Amino acid sequence: MSTNPYTLRIQRNRKGAVGPIQSEWREYTVSATPTTTILTLLEEIKGEQDGSLTFRQSCRSAICGSCAMKIGGRTRLACKTHVGSVARDGVVVIAPQANQPILKDLAIDIDPFFEKIHQIRPYLQDGPDTDAVLERTAYDQVNHVTQCILCGSCYSDCTMAEVSSEFIGPAALAKAFRFVSDPREGQKKRRLEQLSEPHMMWTCARCAMCVETCPKDVKPMEAIVKLRTRGIDKGLGDGPGPKHALAFHQDIKKSGSLNEFTLMMRTVGILGTLAELDTALHLMKKGKVPSPLPHKSKGLKELAKIYEILEETPLDVETKAKEVVPE
Structure with missing residues (x-):
């Protein structure tokens, strides 16, 4: 496969003697095939063009999550991302993860992220909610969310984390679901009570960015929706x-x-509602006034029938692997 010239436009970040992080953009030209990974090119730049470039890396196999960074406007693993898939007119824009403090160049401070993980108590607890009987599919929920490698990609692209640093974030909530769904967990209801507090599961805006950016297909938003459903089922x-x-x-x-x-x-x-009166008045000035007598849709009988069927035979929204039985 022939090589092509690519320009990597990298955000360089330095802490000055005083004040905030100082940022600037620098461009590096490299020659590579479209299937060359971004991590390989960063290593080449560091080794041959600019030894001061700082970034994290470890396994090179999309397992450790160390090399997560903003590549082409979205958080990705540098070791998994081919330059040809993200280059636009031969240019790739690279920056550190968002929503987290920057240490230097592409390296961010991971302590705040892991503090949120520890906040949900990521370990099994004794208590009255431990299941007495385990079914064949009991661990399908657990197995699905344990694919998370804690790379922080979902938190970096989370729109709620962007506006609220107090939001616990999609990775921590997916980790919380891992324990709420574990049949061995003895404090399921207590966990759901804590997850119902402000800045927890109900703060998620369901923008689905975490689903789009996750490199391991964990689907954190789906875990959040299931946590909410379980919370309501418990009367919360x-x-x-x-x-x-x-x-x-x-x-x-x-x-x-x-x-x-x-x-x-x-x-x-x-x-x-009174606290949002200013917003309501602004909307009224723009002509956005909802009717006190809402419109009734057509086909309400059919809709009622759907609800009746769902109440009699509710959909199983849990993630379960298909059981393989030897013939």
Whole structure:
């Protein structure tokens, strides 16, 4: 395979004597085949062009997660990313992970990320919720989320982490689901109670960026949705998040569309609604005023039938591997 010239436009970051991180962009030209990995090119630049370039790497096999960085506008593993797949007109833009403190160049401080992981108590606990009987598929949930390599890619691209550093993040929530779904865990309800607190599972905006960026197909957002479902099933429906979800459910079941006029009231109550009065007045000025008498969709009988069928035979939303039985 023939080689092509590529330009790597890399964000260089340095801590000065005082003040914030100083950033600048530097460009390096390399010759490579389209299937050459970004990590190989970074090593070449460090070895042959600029020995001061700093980045993390270890396994080179998409297992350790050390080389996660922003490549072409999205967080990816440098050892897994081929230059030809991300170059635009021969240029690849590379920067450190977002939503985390920068130490130097492409290396970020991983302590805040792992503090959030430790926050969910990533270990089995004794208690009354341990399952007495284990089914054949009991560990399918656990096995799926344990593919996470804690690379931080999902947290780097998370839109909620971008606006709130207090949000625990998709990786920690996926790790929490790993224990909530473990039949050996004895504190499942207690975990769900903690996960129902502010900045936890109900803060997720369900933008699906974590699903798109995860290099191991863990699908953190799906784990978050399952945590929410389990929380509601356990009667944990008092906060704004579950109230909002239940209001959606009730409106669609009743009329086929949302009653936006009362949605905020049912979600955050009178005081919460009054706190957003300025926003409501701004929307009114723009002509965005929901009707107090919501539109009823056609086919409500068919919709009611769907709800009836789902209530009688609910969908199994859990991730389960197909059982293989020898013939």
